[in-house]
Amino acid sequence: MKKPDPAYLEKASRLRKVDIERLLSRARKKLMRRIEDQTMSVEEVAAIQLEIEDEELAEWRERWAEIQAKAKAK
DSSP: OOOOOHHHHHHHHTSOHHHHHHHHHTSOHHHHHHHHTTSSOHHHHHHHHHHHHHHHHHHHHHHHHHHHHHHHHO
């Protein structure tokens, strides 16, 4: 598993405890196991989850833009 990007690590460190809990509730089992095994800190796992969600959101926005462009072409 990769190490978190420093920018996302900074974002994760500024999150409130409640927001970190919500973020971790959406994390994959593999990431949560890193916390349990103490190979990564909670902030590092939260940073990786933030990065994953940002990538997924960017992909979704691209697909949505394509769908809208096709709809306008009709």
